Amino acid sequence: MALIRKLPIAPNLNFIGHRKIFLAVSGALVLASLILLAGVGLNLGIDFRGGILIEVRTNGPADLSAMRSRLGSLGLGEVTLQEFGAEDEVLINVQRQEGEEEAQSAAIAAVKEALGTDVAEYRRTEFVGPKVGGELKEAGAWATVLAILGISLYVWFRFEWQFAVAALLALVHDVAAMIGFFAFTQLEFNLATLAAVLTVAGYSINDTVVIFDRVREVLRKYKKMPLLELLNMAVNQTLTRTLLTSFTTLLALLALTLFGGEVIRGFSASLIWGILIGTYSSFGLAVPLLTFMGLRRTVDDEEPGKTRSPEKAS
Amino acid sequence: MVQFPKWQVALVLFVLLLGAVFAAPNLLSRETAENLPGWVPREQVNLGLDLQGGSYLLMEVDIDTVVRERLEGLVDGIRSALRRAKIVYSDIGLDGQAATFQVRDLQTVDQAREVIRDIAREFVMQVDDGGRFRLQYSEQSLKDLTTNVIAQSLEIVRRRIDETGTREPTIQRQGDDRILVQLPGLRDPERIKSLLGKTAKLTFRMVDESSVADGARVPAGSELLSSTELDTAGNPRRYVVKKRIMVSGDTLTDAAATFQDGQPVVSFSFDSIGAKKFGDATRANVGRPFAIVLDNKVISAPVIREAILGGSGIISGQFSVQEVQDLALLLRAGALPAPLSILEERTVGPGLGADSIAAGKIASILGFVLVIVFMAGAYGLLGLMANVALAANLIILLAALSGLQATLTLPGIAGIVLTLGMAVDANVLIFERIREEIANGRGPVTAIDTGYRRAMATIIDSNLTTLIAALLLFMFGTGPIKGFAVTLAIGLVTSMFTAIMLTRLLVVTWLRRRRPQQLAI
Numbered sequence: 141m142a143l144i145r146k147l148p149i150a151p152n153l154n155f156i157g158h159r160k161i162f163l164a165v166s167g168a169l170v171l172a173s174l175i176l177l178a179g180v181g182l183n184l185g186i187d188f189r190g191g192i193l194i195e196v197r198t199n200g201p202a203d204l205s206a207m208r209s210r211l212g213s214l215g216l217g218e219v220t221l222q223e224f225g226a227e228d229e230v231l232i233n234v235q236r237q238e239g240e241e242e243a244q245s246a247a248i249a250a251v252k253e254a255l256g257t258d259v260a261e262y263r264r265t266e267f268v269g270p271k272v273g274g275e276l277k278e279a280g281a282w283a284t285v286l287a288i289l290g291i292s293l294y295v296w297f298r299f300e301w302q303f304a305v306a307a308l309l310a311l312v313h314d315v316a317a318m319i320g321f322f323a324f325t326q327l328e329f330n331l332a333t334l335a336a337v338l339t340v341a342g343y344s345i346n347d348t349v350v351i352f353d354r355v356r357e358v359l360r361k362y363k364k365m366p367l368l369e370l371l372n373m374a375v376n377q378t379l380t381r382t383l384l385t386s387f388t389t390l391l392a393l394l395a396l397t398l399f400g401g402e403v404i405r406g407f408s409a410s411l412i413w414g415i416l417i418g419t420y421s422s423f424g425l426a427v428p429l430l431t432f433m434g435l436r437r438t439v440d441d442e443e444p445g446k447t448r449s450p451e452k453a454s
Numbered sequence: 455m456v457q458f459p460k461w462q463v464a465l466v467l468f469v470l471l472l473g474a475v476f477a478a479p480n481l482l483s484r485e486t487a488e489n490l491p492g493w494v495p496r497e498q499v500n501l502g503l504d505l506q507g508g509s510y511l512l513m514e515v516d517i518d519t520v521v522r523e524r525l526e527g528l529v530d531g532i533r534s535a536l537r538r539a540k541i542v543y544s545d546i547g548l549d550g551q552a553a554t555f556q557v558r559d560l561q562t563v564d565q566a567r568e569v570i571r572d573i574a575r576e577f578v579m580q581v582d583d584g585g586r587f588r589l590q591y592s593e594q595s596l597k598d599l600t601t602n603v604i605a606q607s608l609e610i611v612r613r614r615i616d617e618t619g620t621r622e623p624t625i626q627r628q629g630d631d632r633i634l635v636q637l638p639g640l641r642d643p644e645r646i647k648s649l650l651g652k653t654a655k656l657t658f659r660m661v662d663e664s665s666v667a668d669g670a671r672v673p674a675g676s677e678l679l680s681s682t683e684l685d686t687a688g689n690p691r692r693y694v695v696k697k698r699i700m701v702s703g704d705t706l707t708d709a710a711a712t713f714q715d716g717q718p719v720v721s722f723s724f725d726s727i728g729a730k731k732f733g734d735a736t737r738a739n740v741g742r743p744f745a746i747v748l749d750n751k752v753i754s755a756p757v758i759r760e761a762i763l764g765g766s767g768i769i770s771g772q773f774s775v776q777e778v779q780d781l782a783l784l785l786r787a788g789a790l791p792a793p794l795s796i797l798e799e800r801t802v803g804p805g806l807g808a809d810s811i812a813a814g815k816i817a818s819i820l821g822f823v824l825v826i827v828f829m830a831g832a833y834g835l836l837g838l839m840a841n842v843a844l845a846a847n848l849i850i851l852l853a854a855l856s857g858l859q860a861t862l863t864l865p866g867i868a869g870i871v872l873t874l875g876m877a878v879d880a881n882v883l884i885f886e887r888i889r890e891e892i893a894n895g896r897g898p899v900t901a902i903d904t905g906y907r908r909a910m911a912t913i914i915d916s917n918l919t920t921l922i923a924a925l926l927l928f929m930f931g932t933g934p935i936k937g938f939a940v941t942l943a944i945g946l947v948t949s950m951f952t953a954i955m956l957t958r959l960l961v962v963t964w965l966r967r968r969r970p971q972q973l974a975i
Contacts, residue, residue, distance in 0.1 A: 142832065142833050142834030142835075142836070142837070143831050143832050144832045144833055144834075144885075144889070149886070149889050149890055149893050150890070195806065197805070240795065242651075242795060244796075245647065245651070245796060249644070252644075261803055261805050262801075262803055263802070263803045263805055263806035264800075264801065264802050264803065264806055265643070265799065265800075265801040266799065266800045266801070267796070267798065267799040267800075268798050269796070269797040269798060271514075271797055272512065272797045272798045276932070279930045279932075280930070282930060283926050283927065283929070283930035283931070286926050286930075287922065287923050287926040287927075290922045290923075290926060291919050291922050291923065294918065294919055294922055295919070298915055331931065331932065331934070331935050332865050332934065332935065332938075334935075335865060335927055335931065335935045335938050335939075338923050338926065338927050339872065339923065339927075339938075339942070341923055342919065342920035342922070342923030342924065342942075343876070343920065345916075345919045345920070345923075346876075346879070346916040346917070346919055346920045347916075349912070349915045349916045349919055350883065350912050350915075350916050353911065353912040353915060353916075354912075357908075377890070378886075380886055381879075381882050381883055381886045384832065384882045384886075385875075385876070385878070385879040385882050387828070388825050388828060388829070388875045388876075388878050388879075388882075389872065389875030389876055389879075390875070391821065391824040391825055391828060391875060392821035392824065392825060392871050392872060392874045392875030393821075393871070393872065393875065394821075394824070395816075395817045395818075395820035395821035395824060395871065396817045396821060396868055396871045396872075398817075398820075399813055399816040399817040399820055400813050400814060400816075400817040400867070400868065400871070401809060401810050401813030401814070401817075401864070403504075403806070403810060403864060404864055404865065404868055407865065407868060408868060411872070
């Protein structure tokens with residue numbers, strides 16, 4: 141009954157042998173993300189750029205063009221409307237108003253007045269002033285940088301520095317690929333999606349550490365084995381676990397994306413991409429990077445019990 | 455790892471029991487839970503504003519305005535003090551955050567210094583060789599002033615919100631000069647916003663009749679103010695009003711909305727000092743108009759018909775019933791020492807909140823079912839044991855959220871769903887290890903023992919790194935994101951516990967009972 145028996149315990153796939161392909165793919169991904177970021181840019185939500193967001197439910201299907209022309213004539217600058225999950229739900233984005241915070245409140249009042257009786261329910265009204273928007277942007281950037289550094293420090297503390305550098309590069313890759321995803325899809329980039337980026341960093345490093353743990357173990361166990369073969373073995377031995385865990389996480393995220401509601405759809409969709417990238421980067425990038433780091437083969441033996449003669453491999 | 459001391463078994467059972475007890479109130483309705491006897495845990499999960507609906511308002515207290523007002527007062531004080539001491543001065547006024555003036559005769563510098571020191575003790579005084587004085591707040595007194603202004607503002611904000619009958623508001627200071635207001639379940643944030651947006655500084659002043667209000671020339675000591683009343687052309691009326699205040703609103707003891715001749719008006723009464731001042735002023739000015747000024751706008755400018763000695767009066771104007779009620783409320787609650795401006799607002803209607811909860815429930819249940827079906831299919835009996843642990847994990851997570859009174863937000867629900875997927879990781883790690891050990895030719899007991907032992911370090915390492923990310927999210931995130939970080943972190947800890955302790959207990963018990971010769975994995 142246990143289907144897991146159909147899966148090999150340690151498949152013998154040559155990952156590290158193809159490391160140049162992996163590195164090229166990763167490099168291309170990062171490059172494409174940076175180009176997208178510079179060329180297209182992120183669709184920043186009001187959390188970061190400041191502005192007004194109003195979600196309304198209309199009486200009957202929304203007449204977007206009528207609403208658009210009515211709100212457009214208010215002189216509030218750029219106003220965008222989009223259907224949000226259902227045909228009677230509309231998301232209204234109003235650009236940040238010139239002037240002090242009072243001008244923003246006045247703009248909200250003007251929009252509400254113009255919509256009048258078309259609206260059955262104001263589901264959400266959010267306003268972020270320019271001051272707070274700037275602060276959130278700064279805090280977000282700090283959180284990302286500190287998370288990557290903090291995680292790398294932990295890896296350094298638990299492993300050798302080579303592992304920490306590889307983990308750091310893999311994390312930067314993941315974050316870049318996430319940002320690229322947002323630039324490509326033009327999904328709104330806001331506080332929640334920034335949380336998704338950091339979650340992916342956490343997930344990816346979790347995956348990487350599991351494989352690194354195995355690398356360290358086989359490094360101690362098989363002192364004579366060539367490095368490439370050894371890294372390959374570590375990746376293969378942990379591959380089933382890597383794929384299974386990603387799969388269950390993706391199952392849960394699928395449920396969240398399909399049924400978790402419109403408000404967090406961008407968040408859950410980006411997490412799906414992030415889990416795929418994070419899973420790939422641990423064996424496709426972090427481990428191959430180790431081959432360039434000049435790993436010391438005489439790893440300090442903290443636990444002498446683990447250095448006994450090689451056990452028979454499966 | 456296959457030895458399970460009695461105390462560990464007891465610990466696992468105790469945690470499970472605790473989890474069940476603390477999670478249980480969530481099954482009850484809110485009313486039933488609140489009426490439970492005191493010794494049972496009755497806290498339910500604390501829903502964030504994005505789930506139960508409500509408003510989050512971040513406001514900034516405009517300290518600069520207060521400083522400027524105080525400095526203007528200081529300038530007035532200096533003027534009269536110097537005049538009294540017969541010191542000739544020139545060029546007096548404000549220069550940024552400082553009050554400055556020039557003494558004509560350098561011989562009088564020391565005398566001026568002494569005169570000023572008496573009226574400006576909280577200021578730092580600098581005098582240059584040319585006889586130019588410069589006074590500004592010392593760092594300490596500015597800090598004290600800020601603290602005082604914020605404390606007063608908090609009090610006034612609280613009073614105003616309480617007067618509207620909003621239930622369970624949270625009003626707290628944030629950072630140096632900010633006030634955070636959270637209003638759960640509020641349906642109409644606009645009213646609160648407009649109430650908090652007014653300073654409500656009320657003054658009674660004489661109208662300056664020596665000048666016409668055409669804006670051409672305003673005599674010193676008077677100012678041109680616009681009115682809330684409209685003239686026949688539909689433009690706001692304007693009045694030239696003396697700057698000197700007859701009576702100010704802080705001497706009011708009560709205010710109420712009422713009607714006079716069918717018109718909504720506000721009736722008010724003064725305390726004894728206010729009543730005397732008002733009586734004296736009206737007695738001296740019968741037949742002349744005076745202005746009732748609220749936040750630098752003239753509400754009305756009636757002519758004094760006779761001395762008003764009773765210490766009470768009414769304010770009439772072009773008001774709606776709602777406006778009269780709000781004005782009475784503002785006067786009762788008192789004036790804010792400084793204007794507030796809204797920096798950030800997030801309001802979620804109850805409809806969206808309820809929809810989000812429903813969506814979150816469906817997603818959680820579906821995610822749970824998908825994962826347990828997959829685990830049972832993949833690992834058979836062991837998978838079922840992992841599923842028991844997963845269910846226990848959810849219960850303990852819910853219990854921890856209720857017991858700690860952490861706030862559950864929509865991203866928090868996403869964190870729970872994500873935890874569901876990631877929680878099985880520890881078990882997958884262990885099971886894969888056991889599979890390897892069996893393939894290496896070990897018997898079930900040794901395989902399970904070594905499997906757990908070897909997987910342990912990996913589980914702790916990998917979960918700790920994710921915890922670092924969650925911690926940083928908590929430190930730098932706001933509102934809903936904090937909620938996400940909290941559930942993610944609690945979920946990681948509970949999943950480690952259930953995977954390492956509960957599943958192991960189940961596996962070991964099964965191993966003892968059945969004594970299988972072969973492990974079907």
